[in-house]
Amino acid sequence: MDREILRRLELLNQLKLTEAEKEDVLSFFAAREAEHKVLEAIDTANTERMVHVMPIDTVVREDVVVKMFEREDLQAQAPETDEGYWCVPKVME
Amino acid sequence: MKYETVIGLEVHVELATKSKIFCSCSAHSFGADPNDHVCPACCGMPGMLPVVNKRVVDFGMKAGMMLNCDINRVTTFDKKSYYYPDLPAAYQTTQWFAPVAVNGLVEIETSKGKKGIRIKQIHMEEDAGKLVHDIREDTTHVDFNRTSVPLIEIVSQPDLSSAEEVEAYLERLKSLLRYAKVAECEMAHGTMRCDVNLSVRPEGSDKLGVRAEMKNMNSIEAIKRAIDYEVARHIDAIENGTEELRQETRRWDDIKGKSYAMRTKETAGDYRYFPDPNVMPVVIDDEWFDSIKASLPEFPEVKKAKYMELGLSEYDATRLSESIAIAECFEDALSVCGNAKEAANWVISEVTRVLNAKGMSYEMLTLDGKVLGKLINLVLESKVSRANAKKILDAMFEDPELDPIKYAEENDLVMSNDTGLVDKVIAEVIAGDAKAVADFKGGKDKALMALFGKCMKQLKGNVDPATLRTMLIDAINKL
Numbered sequence: 001m002d003r004e005i006l007r008r009l010e011l012l013n014q015l016k017l018t019e020a021e022k023e024d025v026l027s028f029f030a031a032r033e034a035e036h037k038v039l040e041a042i043d044t045a046n047t048e049r050m051v052h053v054m055p056i057d058t059v060v061r062e063d064v065v066v067k068m069f070e071r072e073d074l075q076a077q078a079p080e081t082d083e084g085y086w087c088v089p090k091v092m093e
Numbered sequence: 094m095k096y097e098t099v100i101g102l103e104v105h106v107e108l109a110t111k112s113k114i115f116c117s118c119s120a121h122s123f124g125a126d127p128n129d130h131v132c133p134a135c136c137g138m139p140g141m142l143p144v145v146n147k148r149v150v151d152f153g154m155k156a157g158m159m160l161n162c163d164i165n166r167v168t169t170f171d172k173k174s175y176y177y178p179d180l181p182a183a184y185q186t187t188q189w190f191a192p193v194a195v196n197g198l199v200e201i202e203t204s205k206g207k208k209g210i211r212i213k214q215i216h217m218e219e220d221a222g223k224l225v226h227d228i229r230e231d232t233t234h235v236d237f238n239r240t241s242v243p244l245i246e247i248v249s250q251p252d253l254s255s256a257e258e259v260e261a262y263l264e265r266l267k268s269l270l271r272y273a274k275v276a277e278c279e280m281a282h283g284t285m286r287c288d289v290n291l292s293v294r295p296e297g298s299d300k301l302g303v304r305a306e307m308k309n310m311n312s313i314e315a316i317k318r319a320i321d322y323e324v325a326r327h328i329d330a331i332e333n334g335t336e337e338l339r340q341e342t343r344r345w346d347d348i349k350g351k352s353y354a355m356r357t358k359e360t361a362g363d364y365r366y367f368p369d370p371n372v373m374p375v376v377i378d379d380e381w382f383d384s385i386k387a388s389l390p391e392f393p394e395v396k397k398a399k400y401m402e403l404g405l406s407e408y409d410a411t412r413l414s415e416s417i418a419i420a421e422c423f424e425d426a427l428s429v430c431g432n433a434k435e436a437a438n439w440v441i442s443e444v445t446r447v448l449n450a451k452g453m454s455y456e457m458l459t460l461d462g463k464v465l466g467k468l469i470n471l472v473l474e475s476k477v478s479r480a481n482a483k484k485i486l487d488a489m490f491e492d493p494e495l496d497p498i499k500y501a502e503e504n505d506l507v508m509s510n511d512t513g514l515v516d517k518v519i520a521e522v523i524a525g526d527a528k529a530v531a532d533f534k535g536g537k538d539k540a541l542m543a544l545f546g547k548c549m550k551q552l553k554g555n556v557d558p559a560t561l562r563t564m565l566i567d568a569i570n571k572l
């Protein structure tokens with residue numbers, strides 16, 4: 001992680017970090033990278049790839065429509081709505 | 094110098110499920126109010142847990158098998174991050190590391206013959222919402238009814254080399270997916286959308302040219318025009334240096350007939366794919382796999398060959414095998430009436446006549462072919478005239494429960510075996526129109542038609558036309 005990668009991530013996530021926040025993030029990732037180096041040293045040649053962290057799989061549901069929420073409740077905390085729509089600052093296509 | 098065009102397609106197809114991919118909201122928002130089919134899961138609220146719709150996996154597998162793919166028996170979901178208001182969670186749940194189907198092959202046929210198009214992969218994913226920009230000047234309005242509607246994305250290898258091949262490939266995908274009943278695939282309805290990746294290189298070169306990507310194309314005709322335009326633009330740039338080609342996403346303006354650069358293409362790293370910890374891996378065991386395999390339909394060309402073996406013409410066999418709904422209607426009717434030629438005629442001319450009159454597509458056909466078979470039997474057994482059988486067919490479209498025999502009896506549509514009645518009606522009609530009789534005797538064949546029509550009307554159509562004609566001529570000649 002360096003300042004150039006951080007700048008790109010800011011752009012992709014539409015975030016503007018302060019200088020102090022940037023220092024925080026950079027030192028956080030520096031520590032994680034150090035941890036990674038330890039993990040990378042482990043020989044995993046004969047280890048099966050872990051597909052998922054949870055020991056469960058195939059949690060599926062039948063294809064049935066259930067209406068559980070009303071729009072008004074979902075939009076109760078929205079900063080702005082109009083005729084059933086959420087409103088966001090104007091974006092260009 | 095001669096050039097060749099290299100095209101790969103990414104085709105998004107909306108799956109025909111009832112509910113969304115990760116929640117129980119309805120997947121059908123046509124005509125619904127904005128945000129009427131949403132819940133905390135599909136509008137990206139914190140803490141929600143997605144649960145996979147089993148039928149999406151069924152359909153993903155089916156699509157994969159129809160396109161000759163290998164099915165990944167452990168298939169997983171991943172997060173694709175990007176920030177845009179139509180994506181409320183700021184990531185799309187899709188498949189990156191272990192998509193449901195890989196390494197397929199689709200055979201197409203063009204004027205140059207047959208060709209195999211390799212499929213790289215088919216992955217399952219959720220659709221994004223809709224943004225409305227023209228309600229108000231100052232804001233964009235967001236409708237999440239379409240978020241999490243299930244899609245599959247079919248990614249081809251860059252094996253296509255012309256607009257004609259692209260058209261044949263898209264038609265083939267449409268036909269196979271409709272046959273398997275997994276999707277409508279109607280570009281005009283947005284249930285099939287297409288991204289075109291295109292580059293041009295000198296013929297025989299093994300190096301790929303600079304690639305342009307055109308997103309969200311929604312008609313085959315527009316795709317063909319866009320391909321022709323792009324090929325000309327690329328060759329012009331290579332030969333005459335009219336512009337420097339860049340790897341980029343372009344927007345096709347079908348009205349102006351031009352494409353425009355949109356933005357430089359993000360690389361895969363920018364989407365920061367990683368396994369979605371909230372969606373458990375889906376393990377497809379043998380029982381599940383085999384049940385899907387067993388549910389696959391015959392391919393259209395297999396049905397066509399079978400129909401020709403029944404003695405049908407190639408034309409009829411093609412018409413019947415074009416759509417799975419038509420093919421099934423024919424097969425059901427045949428199983429009851431046992432007469433392939435009759436069943437084919439009824440489906441090809443009469444069933445499609447009613448569908449056309451109602452403005453319905455073949456896929457919307459819900460007529461029970463077995464009931465059609467019963468109706469055909471009534472005609473073959475001379476219990477109902479052909480003309481009246483067509484009336485009964487019209488009624489069958491209005492009422493799916495209708496029993497043709499009962500309906501014929503209740504509505505006085507049963508053919509008269511009572512030749513005494515026919516004789517009586519003929520005698521009355523002849524007596525009542527001496528001029529027509531004289532005209533016919535004097536050589537005017539048209540006059541017979543008038544008499545024939547009057548008899549038919551009085552008998553309410555319940556007589557075999559050929560029999561009536563013979564009896565009528567006999568009666569006049571006896572005068």
Ligand SMILES: [Zn+2]
Pocket residue numbers: 113116117118130131132133134135136241
């Ligand atoms: Zn939902």
